[in-house]
Amino acid sequence: MVTPDPSRSSLKQGLPPGTLVHIGERRDEPVTISVITYDEQHYDERCAVAPESLPDLPDGRYTTWINVNGLHETGLVKAVGDRAGLHPLTEEDIVNTRQRPKLEEYDDYLYIVTRMLRYEEGAVRSEQVSLILGPSFVISFQERAGDVFDPIRERLRLGKGRIRKEGADYLTYTLLDAVVDGYFLVLEEFGDAIEGIEEEVLASADAETLQAIYAAKRELIELRRSVWPLREVVGALERGESPLIQKAMRVYLRDVYDHTFQVAETVETYRDTVAGVLDLYLSEQSRRMSEVMKVLTVIATIFIPLTFIAGVYGMNFRHMPELDHPWAYPAALVGMATVAIAMLIWFWRKRWI
Amino acid sequence: MVTPDPSRSSLKQGLPPGTLVHIGERRDEPVTISVITYDEQHYDERCAVAPESLPDLPDGRYTTWINVNGLHETGLVKAVGDRAGLHPLTEEDIVNTRQRPKLEEYDDYLYIVTRMLRYEEGAVRSEQVSLILGPSFVISFQERAGDVFDPIRERLRLGKGRIRKEGADYLTYTLLDAVVDGYFLVLEEFGDAIEGIEEEVLASADAETLQAIYAAKRELIELRRSVWPLREVVGALERGESPLIQKAMRVYLRDVYDHTFQVAETVETYRDTVAGVLDLYLSEQSRRMSEVMKVLTVIATIFIPLTFIAGVYGMNFRHMPELDHPWAYPAALVGMATVAIAMLIWFWRKRWI
Amino acid sequence: MVTPDPSRSSLKQGLPPGTLVHIGERRDEPVTISVITYDEQHYDERCAVAPESLPDLPDGRYTTWINVNGLHETGLVKAVGDRAGLHPLTEEDIVNTRQRPKLEEYDDYLYIVTRMLRYEEGAVRSEQVSLILGPSFVISFQERAGDVFDPIRERLRLGKGRIRKEGADYLTYTLLDAVVDGYFLVLEEFGDAIEGIEEEVLASADAETLQAIYAAKRELIELRRSVWPLREVVGALERGESPLIQKAMRVYLRDVYDHTFQVAETVETYRDTVAGVLDLYLSEQSRRMSEVMKVLTVIATIFIPLTFIAGVYGMNFRHMPELDHPWAYPAALVGMATVAIAMLIWFWRKRWI
Amino acid sequence: MVTPDPSRSSLKQGLPPGTLVHIGERRDEPVTISVITYDEQHYDERCAVAPESLPDLPDGRYTTWINVNGLHETGLVKAVGDRAGLHPLTEEDIVNTRQRPKLEEYDDYLYIVTRMLRYEEGAVRSEQVSLILGPSFVISFQERAGDVFDPIRERLRLGKGRIRKEGADYLTYTLLDAVVDGYFLVLEEFGDAIEGIEEEVLASADAETLQAIYAAKRELIELRRSVWPLREVVGALERGESPLIQKAMRVYLRDVYDHTFQVAETVETYRDTVAGVLDLYLSEQSRRMSEVMKVLTVIATIFIPLTFIAGVYGMNFRHMPELDHPWAYPAALVGMATVAIAMLIWFWRKRWI
């Protein structure tokens, strides 16, 4: 379904604020929780952790990354959230998967909402990812298994690059960076799709082309809703004064900001391009129709007078002296040909043929 | 009636400012006043209270919520307003039901105007709700009975959640939250309606579809007028410095602000979508017309020349030697078929058939 | 004449700044000056006052309101202006009746330009009203007799409401308020006119409808030019630091600001609506044309092939064996009917009939 | 030539900054320099002054106005500029006649670029005027002889008004004022032209009308490029802190600012109007085409079936019993008339005729 949808549904109507109601697509897979704790020397990864056996947060010694896949079991989400000391409104927002990207600063954590995009089976799939950045931990909540974070897990495992040397803020940065990098992939696919539509418009536009243009337009509206607020989120992180983010981090955040800026700008350019393609489609159609009309007009205006002449000599009046003349028939044919040729010359001078 | 209407009518022309004149739909129902006083232990609810027997405001011990249904008896409204010490201009605004949402800070109360939306019989109904937030009281003025506040009354009665533990500012927040939640319901209905129009456009667009698109466009303009200023109102409340609102309240107001933001954004998206649907409608229509023209052109350009040929041999010239030839008729038929087939091939190569 | 016109015409070209040249419609009526002086107890009203016998300004004891009707006798305007100590550029602006609303602060007076609108004979009439707010006097300059201030004069005479208790700033406020209230009347008429056009578009749009839409569009552009700057003027008055306006006045000015905001917003909504009506007009026209084309196409594509068949059997070839068959004529008719019915079924399935 | 043109051409490519290259239309007239020196008592005017015999700047006692007509002899411009101590970049800008209006503050002078507009032979002619405001001198550089400053020279000669009592800043103001006043004349002509186009559109629009609309659109884009930045320039002058401009001057500059604002606004209104005229043109054309189609459809749908009937009875089948009936011919004619009348009624009810 592509219609933009309000983020809070009738389910919530009348419930006190802070009540956890999962809003989004129904899912059946079990919710899984994985925990990674690390510092420069140490690395530990546990999958399918029960909420009771989660480590204490903050840990003090290590940096901890808890990843939750699946938000439909609100009890589990609440258990994890309470463990980390999240505000009820934050927990409510985590399970409401139709939000716009935003940054909220609480006293002892930052709450970041982003949307992770993937191109699946010819359509953009959007999934909400909530990030909690605490003093030495990061919690990420995803709607379902499968994400763009595998290379980060790999780098953590191998201790490649700076990632193991830095703390939770750097991890948050790499997660955001991975999300934004994913956008570029989606945009690449999108760019190809638009180019395809464009060629189609110039070759043989039909009703499907129109619907493809319209669909692209709508997906871009959707994309925009994911991208623009994200830019503000990253900008606010960069400019922000939060003690959870170190000064040295800002140059990296500026880099992510730059990338979101590029993504946002590309989306705008695509919007312009799609609007241009629609104009092109309409102009092409009007040009073709104009061509159709010309053909009709040329054929009709040549033959209608001729048919009239033939009709005149087909009348049954008794006294039509020209009918009896031996050269009358060839003369009539020549006359008709003359009319036709005069017409053709006129059309040719008007550049219709 | 859907036309946007100026909020002050000819009735007021020339009256001194502060004169209470009810502007809005005429109603007959009696005005009813209900009063709820509560604190954590205590709860008292009275219906159909006369203005004389209203409690003192502020009460001191309890939080008081006075709800007035119906604004057409301006005397009653004035009685309630004077009791609460409202400025004459505030009273004037309360009974003028065609205002845009706004927040006005007076010395000892905040005056909030919002619009409560409901979807009734396929159309959006908008009702003005004025909220007065005083030191320990809230007064709500509605245009008529029936509202989105019943779940709040229920929570007050049952003492569920934090509502009984908090004061008038929290009550104001829950009322605003309920109003904004109501918008999501309206938007859901609206989204369905737009999707319906869309399918209709692609299946079989006619004059009614066009009018439906146009009506949706106008309702969205109306919606926008309710939603955008409300965003500013809630934003101003959140950022505001009013001593009537406690610091701890701000996180809740930020949440409402977020929701109004989402509503506003959804309205914008719908506007884009409806504009897109109109484009689609126009393109579809032009595409269909183009198809109609092609059919006409194909039929006409094939048969007009043939009819001409038939006309030639229908002429009554005495000396038309070919008429007497035994194979002339079949030859003429074959000639005609050749012309027709040549035309068809030409059309086929032009992709018209 | 509706074309927007530059405010300074060729008449002024090359004159030194400060030269009073009346720019606007030529008038013949004599200029009349009326003076009202009042305080809470006292009230005095004089009509047709000569400029020589004007009271001293500021008066000290009373509040004075001088109203000048007619600006074409620049000598009189200059006499009044000099009496009140106006800057030459202010006097120049007063007689130049094609200005946008503005607020100018001089050392000892405020100069406010507004436009008073009235709906006369189906068109919006706009008249420039200049207000001078001095320490205890107000001077109003109008283009001609007849205004929206009569109820204010009445309230002054009767001492109704607060008006006699307050000073020149309150009088300025009531004058502005009366001007803005007049806008609502104009907008009501305008709203009705737009609704009329709308119905016409859906019933039977023709060239006049198009011109009506276009005229409405232009009048709205004009209206906008009056309303938007007025909003800024009132906003500047409200926020301003001028000692001529008391603090307690601000709440009233906020009210006027609110009303100008509503007017401005309504004008914008009307612009959107008129744009929508134009779209509707164009779509309706294209839909109707499409219908016309379908009728032509259906009739033509049914009968053109039939006429061809008739033409074939009207040919005069000697050897056309089928002509002699006794059942040939009925068979031909049945064949034609079959073709026609097949065509009709095809059209019906294409939803053209 | 109307295409907007970059201000620095290929001529400059690769030259060091500060190299004087004249960019603009080639001219042949000689460059002429005139010098006016004045104070309240004294007035002296010299024409065709050689750069060597220019007075010292600043003069100390008198105010000096040097006017240079013609910029194509860059040597002369450089001589004058060096005399006045201008920065090389300023001199470079003076001879580059394709700049947007701007204000640049240097340590001891202000550099103002404006465009002087005149309506000549049905087209807007734009000429760059550079003003240098120094401590007690003004230098004006124009592209060619002929300007809007003659009334100022006259006022200087006669000592009329304040001009001889004030210094170089007042002179600068009067020059700017004269330039802006010239805009009003151009706008008046333009308004008339637009009104003419409008009437043409409603009477008989053809290809020339379309090109006139398009030309007006482009000229307005050009005008806008002259007017909008000028507004900023004058605004910056008014708000500026330059010691070269006395405090008392600001009220005059505010007046010029006002006028530029009006000009800018009128240009915007004209843009809206021209856009509206284009819409009107397109709608009119589509309405007329629709009318053409209706005529075709009515004629064709009436006569095509009749022609078919005539064709049927023109067939040469031997056995067509109705042909022999004495009343058959009148019956056929009556039948045809019935079909035609039925069609006409149908069209009339559809409001096509």
Place this chain on the structure above:
Amino acid sequence: MVTPDPSRSSLKQGLPPGTLVHIGERRDEPVTISVITYDEQHYDERCAVAPESLPDLPDGRYTTWINVNGLHETGLVKAVGDRAGLHPLTEEDIVNTRQRPKLEEYDDYLYIVTRMLRYEEGAVRSEQVSLILGPSFVISFQERAGDVFDPIRERLRLGKGRIRKEGADYLTYTLLDAVVDGYFLVLEEFGDAIEGIEEEVLASADAETLQAIYAAKRELIELRRSVWPLREVVGALERGESPLIQKAMRVYLRDVYDHTFQVAETVETYRDTVAGVLDLYLSEQSRRMSEVMKVLTVIATIFIPLTFIAGVYGMNFRHMPELDHPWAYPAALVGMATVAIAMLIWFWRKRWI
């Protein structure tokens, strides 16, 4: 390829930040490095320098300009960057050739990204140029050999103008100035191209014209992406507080800012112009189609009734008394002529012919 492309491709997906991956067109030419060191007396130029033999940076005595042509050998770029002490993110950005212009301030250098445009073979070629401004050095990274800097090298060699007297900041300015000057050349070509399209539209618009308009539109979108951010970059440099740029430099940067402003404005004007050309194209097409329709309608409505009359007298009814009358045939011809002439007069009065 013209599609706007995301700046980071799938190649980078999952790599740690700071990893150098060349993004852009693949190239084969070898990377070449040239070094120029100079002060007022001294000038030294070396081509094809190996990264190992680069001078120390900063040099202390001389100003050094290192130019790198080719970014596809990321090792070389890294070597140069490390030598100059660049941040890994800067190096990453240098080799990513699909960035928007930007300015980044690091502790001891400024990083400027611009795009150098050239018009080659009828299309705009865009190349990324990164400039590093250090204490006494400038490093420029280009995508390939061939640039707009040759005149600067010439001026350095000859010691013409101020360039050898000033430091690295002046060199940066001249490089930026040369880049912006290059834009003017591109815009000139572009302006010519647009004028060509315009003439084509008015003469004989066809499908190629439409595609040319569309292509121009897209290239302008691209151009805009290069120009607008550059304006901000130069503006930030001018306003900036960086100690790397001397105060005296600001007036030069203001000049470049001015030029970028002009370029940006010209691009906007071109966008308006191209939009206008598209409107013109569509209007022209609709006008021509309308003309085609008129011809068809005139011919068809004249001859269809005549053909019908001829058809009537071609019927084979036995009893058609008028057929036997000796003057019937001429009378029928006269009747037909009368009908035709009446039609023609009617069309003429409707201004269709």
